[in-house]
Amino acid sequence: MKPYYTLADLLDEENPFDADEPVAAGLAVIGYPIDHSKSPAMQQAALDAAGIKARYIRIQASPEEFADVVRLIRDKGFIGANVTVPHKQAACALCDETDALSRATGSVNTLVFQKDGSITGFNTDGPGFSRAIREEFSVDLRDLKIVLLGACGGAGLALAYTCAMQRCERLTLAGRSEEKLQALKNRLDSFFIDENRLEGAYDRLTAHLNNTPRFNAAVEDADLIVNATALGLKPTDPSPVPSSLFSAHHLVYDLQTHNDAFQMEARFQGARTADGLSMLIHQGALSFERWFGIKPDVAAMRQALERKDA
Incomplete structure (x- = not known):
C-alpha cells in the first residue's frame, strides 16, 4: 500500500484508485504534509478488531486541493475522514451540519x-483531551487550575473551549499575541460567570503573554500545565516553560506524542507528565464512534501505536 495518496491518484483513470487492493479504502486522514500521521495504524487496528472490511489511508492535499479531495472520496463511497493541519477550518466550511465545539471554534x-x-x-480534539486527562491523572478538567500554552492555535483553541465548557476551576490562556489572546478571552468570558460564586470571570479566566511575571505566577499556581504549542516538534526545541517554574505538585500534559524538553524538565522537577498519545487515541476513538455508532477496541488502537513506535 502506498504511504499516502494524492488528488492525482484519485483522478487517474488509467490506473484506477484502489483497483489493486484486496480491501477497498473507506476512511482517510487528509493533511499537508501527511506522511507522519499515526492515525492509519490505530484506526486500521480498530477496523480489524471490529471486523469491518475497509482500509484507512493517508491523503496528502494542498489547501487548494482539499475541497476537491473531500468531494471525490465522498463520491467514491467513503464513510468519512479525519482532517489535520492545515485543513480543519476549511473542513468546517464544507459541512452541512456540525457539533457545538466545531461551531464554537470553526474547526x-x-x-x-x-x-x-x-x-x-x-471536533473530537476537545473531548479526546478531556478523556486523556482523566485517564492519565484520574482527575476531571472541572476540578483544575489550568495553564494552556498555545491557546490560540488549532488544537489549542479546541482545548481552550473544552476547558471553558467544562467550567474548569481556573483557566490561563498563554501565547505570543496579546491581540489574539484578548479576543479569545472575550469569547470565553461567559463560561466563567457563576452567580453562585464570589469570584467573577476576571478571577477565573486570564490571558498572559509567555514568559511575563503574570504568566510565571499563573504557571507556579496551576494544577495542570498543557503544551499545545509547536515547541517540541524538533529535538532541539526548548521547553515553552522555564524549568524553574515546574514543581512536584504539577500535572503536565504535552500534545507532542514523543519525549521532549518540556516533559523532561517537568519530570526533573518532580512533576507528573504525560505525552499526547492518549489524546490521539481518544480523539480517534471518538471519530470511530461517529462513523459507525459503536465503540472501538481502544486497547487494540493503543497496541498498534506502541508497535509502530517500537
Whole structure:
C-alpha cells in the first residue's frame, strides 16, 4: 500500500484508485504534509478488531486541493475522514451540519459522509483531551487550575473551549499575541460567570503573554500545565516553560506524542507528565464512534501505536 495518496491518484483513470487492493479504502486522514500521521495504524487496528472490511489511508492535499479531495472520496463511497493541519477550518466550511465545539471554534477534525450526500462535522480534539486527562491523572478538567500554552492555535483553541465548557476551576490562556489572546478571552468570558460564586470571570479566566511575571505566577499556581504549542516538534526545541517554574505538585500534559524538553524538565522537577498519545487515541476513538455508532477496541488502537513506535 502506498504511504499516502494524492488528488492525482484519485483522478487517474488509467490506473484506477484502489483497483489493486484486496480491501477497498473507506476512511482517510487528509493533511499537508501527511506522511507522519499515526492515525492509519490505530484506526486500521480498530477496523480489524471490529471486523469491518475497509482500509484507512493517508491523503496528502494542498489547501487548494482539499475541497476537491473531500468531494471525490465522498463520491467514491467513503464513510468519512479525519482532517489535520492545515485543513480543519476549511473542513468546517464544507459541512452541512456540525457539533457545538466545531461551531464554537470553526474547526472540524472528523467528517461523516451521510447517505444523502451531506457532510456532518465533529471536533473530537476537545473531548479526546478531556478523556486523556482523566485517564492519565484520574482527575476531571472541572476540578483544575489550568495553564494552556498555545491557546490560540488549532488544537489549542479546541482545548481552550473544552476547558471553558467544562467550567474548569481556573483557566490561563498563554501565547505570543496579546491581540489574539484578548479576543479569545472575550469569547470565553461567559463560561466563567457563576452567580453562585464570589469570584467573577476576571478571577477565573486570564490571558498572559509567555514568559511575563503574570504568566510565571499563573504557571507556579496551576494544577495542570498543557503544551499545545509547536515547541517540541524538533529535538532541539526548548521547553515553552522555564524549568524553574515546574514543581512536584504539577500535572503536565504535552500534545507532542514523543519525549521532549518540556516533559523532561517537568519530570526533573518532580512533576507528573504525560505525552499526547492518549489524546490521539481518544480523539480517534471518538471519530470511530461517529462513523459507525459503536465503540472501538481502544486497547487494540493503543497496541498498534506502541508497535509502530517500537
